[in-house]
Amino acid sequence: MKKIWIWNHYATEMYKVKGGRHYWFAENLQKIGYDVTIFCANTYHYTEEYIDTGRKKYVTNMINNIPFVFVKTKLSTENGLDRIMNMVVFFYNIFAVAKEYIKENGTPDFILASSVHPLTMVAGIKVAKRLNIPCICEIRDLWPEAIFKFNKLKEESLLGKLLIKGEHWIYKNADALIFTKEGDTDYIKERKWDVAQGGEVNLDKAYYINNGLDIEEFNRAISENMLDDKDLETEKFNITYIGTIRPVNNVGNILDAAKHLKDDPNFQFLIYGDGNQREMLEKRIVEEDITNVKIKGFIEKKYIPYILSKSSVNILNYSNTQYNWSRGNSSNKLFEYMASGKPIISTVSMGYSIIEKYKCGLELETGSHDELAEAIIKVKELSPSKYEELSRNAKNGAEYFDFKVHTQKLLEIIESL
Structure with missing residues (x-):
């Protein structure tokens, strides 16, 4: 039985409503014999609601036979510093959580690391390389382009340039890429990051799976x-x-x-x-x-x-x-x-x-x-x-x-x- 870890910072909401992209992936994969675990934050986006992990870095709970691992992080009720700290603490803790979880449940065969924010994918690639397993990175929103579009950050700024550099690193180092919009690979071509234009990103490993429903x-x-x-x-x-x-x-x-x-x-x-x-x-x-x-x-x-x-x-x-x-x-x-x-x-x-x-x-x-x-x-x-x-x-x-x-x-x- 193949083990798949799905990492999505915001999948906590899927646990609550018993539905959503990764819940449905897990549900359908289990029906054909895969062992799937979803890792997410212990906080709910933009609310003060959270799942108590006590003094531990994580707790596990099962919903409809799907294990959810809730990684301890900080509350985030709005955009700004709180949300950034929420992302950073999740990123920092998930390395230790992955190590501990393996001790009790074994090593996965694949990691599917999903955005919105890119730190989840960075962690997925790094842990997968340590374990010598493939990491599939799923880009559900083009960060940092979306941040630039909303004028929350200038592309020419030092932070903007660092984010673009990190984004390129993800696309280069992921074993496979999933985009939720059919034309998102056009973005890689616009940046001239694809192999055909002398770049380092092989578009043969890029796939399209949109959102949807049950x-x-x-x-x-x-x-x-x-x-x-x-x-x-x-x-x-x-x-x-x-x-x-x-x-x-x-x-x-x-x-x-x-x-x-x-x-x-x-x-x-x-x-x-x-x-x-x-x-x-x-x-x-x-x-x-x-x-x-x-x-x-x-x-x-x-x-x-x-x-x-x-x-x-x-x-x-x-x-x-x-x-x-x-x-x-x-x-x-x-x-x-x-x-x-x-x-x-x-x-x-x-x-x-x-x-x-x-x-x-x-x-x-x-x-x-x-x-x-x-x-x-x-x-x-x-x-x-x-x-x-x-x-x-x-x-x-x-x-x-x-x-x-x-x-x-x-x-x-x-x-x-």
Whole structure:
């Protein structure tokens, strides 16, 4: 039985909700005979909640036969120094935790080290080299590019240059690379790090496995986790957004689009989520008398399938300026939207477009509020057969992002090593 360690600093949330990328990888790998353990922080991201490790550097707990190893680190309730210390302490402790865990459970055959932050991958490569085993590095967000894009750090700064150097070291030294966006290898080519341009990164070891979902669980949740909400039972045309309410999501754009349609009582906008712009948007709704929008706030993940089953069209709403969409999209909600079997409107036109590939919705050129309003009207006025075609395409397309399919892709990578 092959042993696989999955390292993801933030997989603590997957333990809590019994789902998510690495939970589903572990679940499916175990079904075919692999021994999988997930290592994560003992803290929950942006909260004061944590799993007590006492005086130990780690504790282990089992959920649905999946062992989770909680590595002791510091609380981090917001971005800034606390979050940096949270990452650094996790990085420092995981070396000792790996050594101790091997004494009791044996040496793994593979390490899958996953970002978001790169220190987890650095630790994975270093430990794997000591153990003389392969390390697969999974890049779920391009750091430090994302930091530069949000103007949190200048690329030309000393720290910026050090981060880029560390990123290059990871790509060079990993035994395999997994990217969650199809076009992320374009970034390596842009940097001229690939072998074809005289660099040191062999793109033959780079693979693409996007995010996705457990479709069987998604469909079961529709009937098992129903939400008592009269707005979901209405005969109105429900335009639904689920996600974070922060600048990159540009949710204010949805409010502006709603104002174009407020004279038609058949339209209803439902916004589920929370974030640092929620209060500002709620204030706008009152002050600007936007009567066709309801901000529902945070919603437990288990209710999302039912909510989407009651939608008429789902909105992927993003800023066109605060992120590079040319390499594709790995947003979890995209695949939940698809699995709901409802048309999707994206306010950005993306490279490697999944919506275009599976013909399940519309992508807008500018993403302006008036263009969004026009797109909503267009979907509402579709013939029943055309609407059903988009819906069917969405549902069929989601099948390619089921984690049973993704696990087979991961197995091919493992077997190649």
